[in-house]
Amino acid sequence: MTLSRFPLEPTEQERAVVQQAVETYVQSFLTQLPSLPAFVDSPEKGAGLLESPIEENPIDIEEALALLKTEVDTPGITAASGGHLGYIPGGGLYYSGLGDYLAAVANKYAGIFFAAPGAVRMENLLLRWMASLIDFPADAAGNLTSGGSIASLIALATARDAQKITSRVIPDAVVYTTAHAHHCLDKALRIAGLGECPVRHIPMDAQYRMRPKELEKAITQDKAAGLTPWLIIASAGTTDVGAIDPLPAIGQIAKAFNLWYHVDAAYGGFFALAPSGKPKLEGIASADSVVMDPHKGLFIPYGLGAVLIKNRQQTAQTHHYLANYMQDALSATDEASPADLSPELSKHFRGLRLWLPLKLHGVGAFRGALEEKLGLAQYAYQQLQQTPGFEVPVVPELSVVIFRYVPPPPEEANTFNQKLIKAVQQDGRVFLSSTLLDGNFMLRLAILSFRTHQPTIDLALEILKEKAAALEQAG
Known part of the structure; x- marks a missing residue:
């Protein structure tokens, strides 16, 4: 491969090699995304980056992408996932990436x-x-x-x-x-x-x-x-x-x-x-x-x-x-x-x-996606209302559903829900968050990823029921 005589100005051939590697990485990520966990509680938390300090000499693109995958894209919240139902998620439209x-x-x-x-x-x-x-x-x-x-x-x-x-x-x-x-x-x-x-x-x-x-x-x-x-x-x-x-x-x-x-x-x-x-x-x-x-x-x-x-x-x-x-x-x-x-x-x-x-x-695609999220919030609200043990005190106006599980005595509700959110997050298939409402520890479904559809909500509800039952059984 012919190297550029100007180190910061790669040749067309050099650009093509790097661009192909990056696009292969992106396509692989998007293909795997539906099966990736929405949250990974990695003990290292990206610390492996520190083992590859900024140095005088370059590394190749494959090595750089390997670091990106293991140390940046894997740990923490997978914000591009439809299973990100915690904080109000930022999107991840592919065409936006091309625009950037x-x-x-x-x-x-x-x-x-x-x-x-x-x-x-x-x-x-x-x-x-x-x-x-x-x-x-x-x-x-x-x-x-x-x-x-x-x-x-x-x-x-x-x-x-x-x-x-x-x-x-x-x-x-x-x-x-x-x-x-x-x-x-x-x-x-x-x-x-x-x-x-x-x-x-x-x-x-x-x-x-x-x-x-x-x-x-x-x-x-x-x-x-x-x-x-x-x-x-x-x-x-x-x-x-x-x-x-x-x-x-x-x-x-x-x-x-x-x-x-x-x-x-x-x-x-x-x-x-x-x-x-x-x-x-x-x-x-x-x-x-x-x-x-x-x-x-x-x-x-x-x-x-x-x-x-x-x-x-x-x-x-x-x-x-x-x-x-x-x-x-x-x-x-x-x-x-x-x-x-x-x-x-x-x-x-x-x-x-x-x-x-x-x-x-086209704007119509965005209009339809937003209407879907409003509908999913109402669906989740209705399903939670009908599920024994769950309390849903607020009718969702938009796409946030707030709720908690009320365990039988003598278990204290705040303590139980703290355990419940931790169990859901450690499971990793979906990511939910929590807040305090009038002193009550509450869980949140924030439905605003364009990749979140009804099967995602059904999975989240199934996980909640599964983890709540396991916690009750554990006593």
Whole structure:
């Protein structure tokens, strides 16, 4: 084989050898995936990587792939598996992987319109399409981010400036949400310099949704006390139970008191595509900002969130900066540059990993998959209700089913369910997670992998019954 005289520029022949090895590995992984465990509790946990340190001389691709398989792809959660029913899973669409490959090889800089007008147009086109799904205006500001955490930071920093929350008023500037809001929102408040803002956790109803009357009462009391209410954060799909807060009523309250209204729809937003999901999100259009993650509801691999903000001018005022060395990059265009609407300047061309599967599969395929997940959640809920010993306290609004096993006395339920989740995870055929709900240790089925179908749910239910019976017998 002829070697390149430039070590970092492999020849066509060298590229072909490596690419073939990588594609063989990928195809083998996808072929084996249905039979792979969803979770492997490896005692080494990838420590074998440390036995192959970064060195002066290269290794061949086969050796590198062997390390990848044993030390990275095998231990832990198999996130690409349909048996991943634990945390809200990131997808793993094959065409997304090809999109990332094309984006990385061409290496277009997608931060500034001048540098890559087509790439920026593609990302803005995708954001306008997302805005249309939730009935946001076409000229809303938007940004494709690494995930919901950065998307939330962009939204809350914009809200801070729009509401004129300066350092002088922060200790009296009140935020309203529920105890089930995602922790990334607390983190975003802290990073945005708002950690001293009082945060009111508004009481929830029996289905763990914010109670609007309690929200209005809290705002009225804070205003009477001389405080400055400024931000309401509602959820469209909580992590714990998948609940959707009453978005229309909360929007009316936000408008009445002139507060910024943010909706965290990172998990639930793309259910707007599903025929039975769209009505559940009624009222989301009244929000000032919305976060929705394609790496959740559109089954894209980890690393793609999105934020939409109605006030484009305010978003730009919060995030836009100009340096002298960037003067050549100024462009007269209606297409906003991502760097002007987010903290990022250096930016991967994330849009291609979403655009390519949307074009190659068509939106209808995503619509059908999302509708299937809603149906599977109802199926799992009904099956658990009919299974002796299991308690299912929340009717699923989206695709999270929360439940526990109630053993006969004297076994304590929390202790039993801790043993049950451990037994299911050690079994490895499916992966489930747990949470605490009003002090009760609960198990979760999070159904959002495009590879999860009814046989997967049936298998999970069978494993749960099997492990619960074994634990009861063991005493």
